[in-house]
Amino acid sequence: MLANVLNVLTKSESSKLRHVTVQTGTKHYMGPIFDPFLSTQLSPPDPPFLEDAPCVPFPNFYYELEDLVASYAPKVSHSIHRCSIIFGASTRSAYNYLLTFSVYAEICKYERAPFRYPGNQYTWEHLCDVTDARVLAEQQAWAATTEGARNERFNCTNGDVFTWKRMWKLLSEVFEVEYVPFDEGDGKFDWVSVMRGKGHVWDRIVEEKGLFGSKMEEIICFAAVNTALNIGFELVSSMNKSKDFGFFGYADTPTSAKYWVMRLRELNIIP
Template sequence: MGDHRSSTPPVALVVGVTGMAGLSIAEYLISPAAPGGPWRVYCSARREKPSWFPLRRRPLHHLRRRQLRRHSINSAPSPQITHVFWAALQVRATEEENCAVNSAMLANVLNVLTKSESSKLRHVTVQTGTKHYMGPIFDPFLSTQLSPPDPPFLEDAPRVPFPNFYYELEDLVASYAPKVSHSIHRCSIIFGASTRSAYNCLLTFAVYAEICKYERAPFRYPGNQYTWGHLCDVTDARVLAEQQAWAATTEGARNERFNCTNGDVFTWKRMWKLLSEVFEVEYVPFDGGDEKFDWVSVMREKGHVWDRIVEEKGLFRSKMEEITCFAAVDAVLNIGFQHVSSMNKSKDFGFFGYADTPTSTKYWVMRLRQLNIIP
């Protein structure tokens, strides 16, 4: 399997660059380690880059949202985009709304980039996730109708018969074939560093731990007995970036779907011990009682506590409600099946990236501290 052949040097557009995945993709592409790198990288996000953003003075060219609208990008400093890395996400109340808004965003960018006969665009990577296999688990109505999936998750599993914006994105990029190829990257729970990701599990745990520490409250596990003792996996944002760059430059990976995880598994019992260690709080074993710990309701009242922590520690000014996702994490920690994806297809096609999850966890907590997002 060789690389895509073209006389045009690769020029990337990373959409959603201030999120966990988008930031790691941009950092990887501008490094010499990236295949064909360092790339020329343009980036875009819905809002201005925050003060913690580490690539403010690096070779990264920021496009404003208006430059990704119709008739605009060709009049911007002529970025001859060859590859789009789609890591953008908007979350709405229902899955039908998610389908509409997210497919419209992607369609808008691709239509602008392909409308000219001189378009250089040749590949699009799209980040989705394991909701592809589970169904719309965050939809307030549809989530009650889902059946447990059969893990490990395999890329050729049939679609769940419910609305899912991941399906919309896959079908959309496939419609640009054969002129533009694509690859789909189904990640697990992402571990990375950002205040701009809608679903940031690690930062949610970090905020929770700091509030527990501040109030001298126990760092209780909010999941159920099943997830406490059964297997789960996560995705280091750096592994996701490496897989996307690999697929974007590998002939045999065109128009394929790939799971993307660290390649190992853990129980939440073991992870809770690790999180207690890195956040410097006392480890509290899950007691297995019948009464569920409703941390979503408890934490809903703690925004003012996080405000005090931010002020006293001199942290990046953030609002707890904007950087955490307690309800989403609660849903994941209270499932009744093992959240595990197979990486066999990815390895069969030639991608062998991996990360040791305990080491990865410590790295990203350290990075959140270096960026002054947490103490």
């Protein structure tokens, strides 16, 4: 699809296309973590992830996208932006982690169920990073308008790290649910199965609270979040290259989380 678009735009005599921005993500380094078979064979590089890390030997269309946009040089420049988990506000992104947590928390509150952490001991205790949607947008605009940053690949995160142990406590406060510390002795919590049948509960919440008309299955993805919270390595990317090239955008992740939950409420997506 991208090739079809670029072929049309670059062949037009009147085309003013000068730069293409490609947004990918940390699966560039991790490989197909959502594939039930290939994910068992993955051995990602040691964190923090660096832009010059070699491609992992598994199918990944990110690599093809990068090669494709590079083939249009020098007529059209490009920039690659490898973001982490994105914190933002949208009803059009099922991979929106904050919205998934929000829906989960509201269902727990509605049913008076514990707000349990669905990940493993490793992710609970080890470091992770995320990307504020505003930082990502700023970096993309910067790369497209900064001569020295064109035709380069950049990681994009908030620039800080956290543990889900600390983040879960913050989310519990934001969503006004009881904080439940993770306890491996409680047994594996299969929240994907538990939440699969909760669409009717979300329908009631939407109706009773007068929220934006959304179906739970259309705005969240428990399975995708579940995978990210049950990995066995630290999800951390280096922002050094970005800073070396002159981009210093950052966000405080706890503040970012609170801001985007507030935006979801302002947009009447969650109560």
